[in-house]
Each structure stands twice: as structure tokens, then as C-alpha cells.
Amino acid sequence: MMYKAFVIGLHFSTLFVLSVPSEFCVYKLKNGKLVPSKGCTEPDHGTIISELKARIQAKAAKTKARDETVTEPIADEVTFHDAFTGSTATTSTNTVINDASKTLPPATTLMLNQTTDFKEVLETASPTTTSPPLSQDIHILIGRRSSLSVISILSTSGVSYEQYGINVTDLIAIDYDPVEKYIYWTGKGYIRRAKTNFTVGELLASNLSTEVDGVAVDWVARNMYWSDKGLKLIGVSRLDGSSKKNFITTNIEAPRAIVLYPAIGKMYWSDWGSKPKIEATSLDGTDRHILVNGSLMWPNGLAIDYARNFLYWVDAGLDRIEAIQLDGSGRTVLIAHDHHIFGFTYFQNFIYWTDWQTGSLDRMLVYNSTIRQNIASGAGDFMGVKVYGNHAIPQTNQCYGNNNGCSHLCFYTSNGAVCDCPQSWGLKSDKKTCISP
Structure with missing residues (x-):
């Protein structure tokens, strides 16, 4: 044939x-x-x-x-587009624009596209407004090669564009801790964090390879995970950088993005290796399995929709954004185009992404691809992006609070909390206390 x-x-x-x-x-x-x-x-x-x-x-x-x-030299100015009023504002380092006269328009009804089962599933749990709920301010954290910026969409006073004058080096990936309000980011060989006002900053790790392409915060158990392509591993530590441990070290080739689901004790990551894939595991490294391993090329970014149990990802090689249910069913292409997406995240029914080819930051309603907005443009070096609100995501597990009595690391799984130790340390018979080698 x-x-x-x-x-x-x-x-x-x-x-x-x-x-x-x-x-x-x-x-x-x-x-x-x-x-x-x-x-x-x-x-x-x-x-x-x-x-x-x-x-x-x-x-x-x-x-x-x-x-x-x-x-190329990094652009000094970035143009931010008000996705709600259609106006623009140009900011440069150390510039703050806070126009209280900009108010959000009333919410409008969407014409929902119900052509696929995926969209029908999303619609059942989706609000019918083009804008996120106005009861919570929304903050868009953008990483560039040498700076971190925050765009704030304020529910009461309008839109505030804030470009903080913080210098970073070769930034790659970012994440956010909604509990202590720290921003975490990776660069070539390091992981750092700083408060959202950038008044407190610290180095968490510096003995890594130059390809630390992903970072994820477990805001419940207070742990941090990162992917190191150069060392071919995923590492874990406490959020302050202590108790470091090589977490995933076998059958891993080129780890990239990482996302966590603390309430169910799961981690998901993408691998750019010779056989591209997206894998899942419990937060203690058990129950490891492949979620997606077909029709993948460069799975660049991952994001979780906790309300609907969907995983979204972007493939910069196949030029598309896809979604799948966390049980591995219902794989669907959301959007396909010829751009090179790098940073990727989800928040309140919208997916956000940075595009290296257009130098822009865009967002799209996950259940209606016609609702798509350009938020920022003019920078060819946009890297990671993270969107967050003023309140912590309401998730908890047995590691919350007292670390389940663990002396160092606490990992939540579907079978309950498990204590673990830093690299080369051992766990005593009480299964709680670590002892040094």
C-alpha cells in the first residue's frame, strides 16, 4: 500500500x-x-x-x-498594550506608570465555540466574561534576559504598568511563591529569588550547569524543583536552597519545563531529548509514567488548569499549543501558528505566552481561541512569564504547616506524606529524621 x-x-x-x-x-x-x-x-x-x-x-x-x-543588544523600551482599553504605554527601566483614570469596561458575554468535546468540557466550568474576575488584581511577571518586569491589572484603579529596575543575568525560567511572595528565577548556572518589590534578594544555588531551563515552586510543602539539562537531572530542595537532592536522574535526557500540582502530589515535566515526551510522577519520584510521547518536538512550556484538571503545553518545534486531561485522555490542539513560543503559563481561563519571533507577550482564552490579546511587544528577549493574583491558590496537603514532622524534605503523594533527605544523607528508622553521612 x-x-x-x-x-x-x-x-x-x-x-x-x-x-x-x-x-x-x-x-x-x-x-x-x-x-x-x-x-x-x-x-x-x-x-x-x-x-x-x-x-x-x-x-x-x-x-x-x-x-x-x-x-542583539537588549531593547531599552517595551510597549505594553492595555488588553482591556486598547491603549498602549511604553516603559523603560526604573519607570512606573500608574494611570488611575484607566478603568476596566463591563464584562461582556462570549460567543462560545462548542465544536469539540474539549471546549464543551471547558465551558461547563468557565465564566462568560472576556476579563478575569474583577475581585482580584492580576499581576503578570515577565522575565527578560537581563531584567524582571511586572504588569499589574488592578481591579479597582485601572491598569498599572511597572518596570522594575532589577538587573539579572541570562534569565531563563521564572516561578512565584504566593505564600511568601517571592519570585524565583533560573539563569546560566544559578537559581535566585527576590521579593516582589525586589527589596530582598538571595542566591539559592550556584553549582548548576548553564542550562537550568525550568523551575517550579511547591508553595504547600515549601520545596523547589528545577530541571538541569546540562547535568541531565531534576533537582529538589527547600525553598531557601537547603536540603538539595538529585531527584530524577535516570531515563532523562533534556528536561525543560516543570509544573506541580501539590493538592494531588504530582509533578509534570517535558523532555527535549531524542524521544521528546511529557512525563508525570508523584512528588517523591514514585509512580513515574509518560503522559505524552507522540507528535512532539520541542515541548517548551507547561501549565496546569487546577479547576479542570487539564495540562497545557506549547511545542516550539511544531508551532502549536495543546491540551490534555491529566489522565492522558482528550488531547486537543488549541492553536497552531508559525511563531516560536518560549515562556508559557495559565491563569483564570487564559493561557499566556512569550514569543521570540514577534518579541511579544500574548494571551488567549482557552475555550475560545478568537479571544486573543497582545499585552506587550517590542522586546526580542522575552523569556519566562508567570501570572498571579493577590491570594494564594487554595491547596493543602499533609506537608503543610509542620512539614509532617520531617526534619528536612516532605513530599506529598496519593498515599500520604513521605519524608526524605538531602543528597547522600540517610533516613532514620523513625522515617522522619535525616542523619548526615
Whole structure:
């Protein structure tokens, strides 16, 4: 049988092909020939050659544009677009714009798109307003290569654009602790944190590789997880950087984004390796399993919708944003375009992302892709993004409060809380206390 093939991705010497009527296949380039993976047929070279050339050219152009963006001097000004009033404001370092005359318009009714089961599921738990609830201020934390910025959408006084004059070095990923109101970020070889007003800052780790691409805060158990692509591991420590432990060290190749679900004791992460995948595990490292491992290329960012139990991710290689239920069902493409998304997060029915190709920050309503807004533009070095409100996310577990009596690390799982120790330390017979080697 002749299979018509469609090229959907290219990653170094690996060609990802979706063949009809066969399943997703991977073809390795060896000695100038495409060699199919087990169970896949020989590709119809005549059919795919033009698409392959186009894909290679497009990806090369994107990579070139990205590399040029990274090496160019960082822009001094960023234009923020008021997603609610349509106006704009330009800020530079040490500039604060707080226009109390800007008030949010009344909420308007959405025309919900109910063409897929996914959208129907989302609609059942979704408000019918274009704007997040006005009872809570919303803060958008944006990381750039050398600075951190906060945009505040205020429920009472309008929109405040705040560009803090804090210098950082080679920032990559960011997260936020809603309990103590600390911002955490990674760079080349380090993890740091600072208060949201940047009056208190500290170095948490400095002996890491130059590719610490992800960081996630467990605000309930007071732990911090990070991905280190250079060392091929995921690490964990207390939020102050103490009690460090190599958490995931086997069958991991190029870990990238990390997100946590403290209430159910789960962690999810993406891996850019030769076989791209998204994995899940309990917060103590048990019950590890693959959630997604087909039709992936560069899974750049992850986000969890706690209200609906959905995981969202962005693939910068296949140029799309997707969603899946946490049980592995209902995979759906939300949006597909030709940009290079890097930072990614979710908050109150919206997904937010930074785009290296357009130098912009955008957001979209998850259950209606026609509700899409540009928030900021003019910077080619946008990295991580995190959106948060004024109140902590209402989640708890047995590690909350007294650390479940654990002397060092407490991990919550579906079977209850588990105590653990820093690297090379041992756990005493009481299963609570750690002893040094």
C-alpha cells in the first residue's frame, strides 16, 4: 500500500512524519537516506520532498532570527498594550506608570465555540466574561534576559504598568511563591529569588550547569524543583536552597519545563531529548509514567488548569499549543501558528505566552481561541512569564504547616506524606529524621 506522507517536524537529523493511514513515525537520517522506525513504512520521497524543503527553510529562518535576537543588544523600551482599553504605554527601566483614570469596561458575554468535546468540557466550568474576575488584581511577571518586569491589572484603579529596575543575568525560567511572595528565577548556572518589590534578594544555588531551563515552586510543602539539562537531572530542595537532592536522574535526557500540582502530589515535566515526551510522577519520584510521547518536538512550556484538571503545553518545534486531561485522555490542539513560543503559563481561563519571533507577550482564552490579546511587544528577549493574583491558590496537603514532622524534605503523594533527605544523607528508622553521612 502506498502511504501519503506529511512532514510535521524536523529535529536535527530526525524527521517526524505523519503518514496516512499509518500512525506517527520517526525517520532517522543515516548515510543520506531516511530510515523508518520499527513498524513504519518506507516514506514516499516524491511526496514529501517539497514539504521537507519548505520545513527546513522555515525552521532555519526561525532559528537564525532567534539567534540574532539573542545576540542583539537588549531593547531599552517595551510597549505594553492595555488588553482591556486598547491603549498602549511604553516603559523603560526604573519607570512606573500608574494611570488611575484607566478603568476596566463591563464584562461582556462570549460567543462560545462548542465544536469539540474539549471546549464543551471547558465551558461547563468557565465564566462568560472576556476579563478575569474583577475581585482580584492580576499581576503578570515577565522575565527578560537581563531584567524582571511586572504588569499589574488592578481591579479597582485601572491598569498599572511597572518596570522594575532589577538587573539579572541570562534569565531563563521564572516561578512565584504566593505564600511568601517571592519570585524565583533560573539563569546560566544559578537559581535566585527576590521579593516582589525586589527589596530582598538571595542566591539559592550556584553549582548548576548553564542550562537550568525550568523551575517550579511547591508553595504547600515549601520545596523547589528545577530541571538541569546540562547535568541531565531534576533537582529538589527547600525553598531557601537547603536540603538539595538529585531527584530524577535516570531515563532523562533534556528536561525543560516543570509544573506541580501539590493538592494531588504530582509533578509534570517535558523532555527535549531524542524521544521528546511529557512525563508525570508523584512528588517523591514514585509512580513515574509518560503522559505524552507522540507528535512532539520541542515541548517548551507547561501549565496546569487546577479547576479542570487539564495540562497545557506549547511545542516550539511544531508551532502549536495543546491540551490534555491529566489522565492522558482528550488531547486537543488549541492553536497552531508559525511563531516560536518560549515562556508559557495559565491563569483564570487564559493561557499566556512569550514569543521570540514577534518579541511579544500574548494571551488567549482557552475555550475560545478568537479571544486573543497582545499585552506587550517590542522586546526580542522575552523569556519566562508567570501570572498571579493577590491570594494564594487554595491547596493543602499533609506537608503543610509542620512539614509532617520531617526534619528536612516532605513530599506529598496519593498515599500520604513521605519524608526524605538531602543528597547522600540517610533516613532514620523513625522515617522522619535525616542523619548526615
